[in-house]
Amino acid sequence: MLRKGTAKKVTIYVNEDTRAHLGPLYEAILTFLLSKGVAGATATRAMAGFGGHQAMHSSKIEARAEHLPVRIEFIEAAPKVDELLPTLYDMVTDGLIEVQDTTVVKAAAAERQPEATPHREEIRGKARLMRIYMGEADRWKGESLYEAIVKRLRMLDVAGATVYRGILGYGAKGHTHKPGLWVSRDLPVMVSVVDTPEKLSAALPEIEAMIGDGLIVFSDVEAIRLVRALPEAADAGT
C-alpha cells in the first residue's frame, strides 16, 4: 500500500550466482520482500559491471556470464524500509545496499478492486474557494489550458474542480470573448476549486505557472461537507 508522497528507494546490488541456502540470493531477497508485504520489487540483470572484488563481470566473457550483477529495487515508506533493512543487511553477504529519498507520484493498482470501504477524508469548516479565469482557446503544451489545469489539480490531490464556460466577457487579454457561429471560439472559462487553504497554497505555484493571461481569485468559504475518497488507500485492507 504505497502512498503518494515522500518514500525511500532501496537498491541492492548482488551477483547472480551468490547463493543463499538452496537458491540464488536475489530470489531469497525477493521472497523476503514479498513476505513482508512490500508494494513491489524488481530484479534486473545487468549487462556488465564490477564491484567489491574489482573484477569485470560481462556477458561477453563466457566463463563469467554466471557472475553478472543483479540489481534489486523497491520503493517503500520510510518506516517500512527501516523495519526491513536489518534483515537485508544480514542477507546480503556479498554486495551493496543503497537507500535514497524519493517521491512517489502515482501508485495505482488498476487490476485490484478495492476490498474494504474506501477511506474517506472529510473537510468541514474553514476552506478556500479558488476561481481561475482564462480563455477557452488558451493552450498549455498542446492541450487546452482548462483541461491541463484540471488534470494537474487531480494529480495534486485537490478535492475537486469544476469548469464553467461563460457566454460573454473580457479580462486580462483585453479582447471581448463573444460566441461566434463559425469562427473559432474563445469564450471565457472559469475553473472553481474548493479545498483546504494548505492544499490550495501548495497547488497555486504550479497552476500560476501554467497561465499566460488570466486571473486567480481566492475567497474564504465555509465547507459544510466535502468528502473525498482516497483511492490509493482503497487497497489498504489487502
Next chain:
Amino acid sequence: MPEPEPARMLRLHFVESDRHGGKPLYEAVVERCRELGIAGATVFRGLEGYGESAELHRHQIGRHEQPIVVTIVDTAQNIRILIPVLENMMQTGLMAVSDVERIRLERSREL
C-alpha cells in the same frame, strides 16, 4: 510569483431575457464595465434557477428565461463606483459583493 492582493468580487444575478437600452442586459453590463475601465467581467448562463419573482427559470424553446450570473473582480474603490451604475440598469435581480484576494496574470502584455 505575483502576490495575491485584496480585491472585491461583485456578482449580479438576473435572467437572460432582461434588457437594457435595446440589448440584453448582460451585454449592456459588460459594455458599461469596459467604458468605466473595470478590470474584467464574465457572464455565465445557468441551467436552472429561481429568484425574486419566485418562478422557475429554465430553458424553454422560444423563451430565454435562464439565470445569468455576471462576475466582476476589481479593487474596492472601482467596485464602489460601479455598484450605483449597475443598480440603475437592473430592474430586478440580486447584487452580492464579497472580499477576495486576486492574482492578475498578464504575461502577454509584459512582453
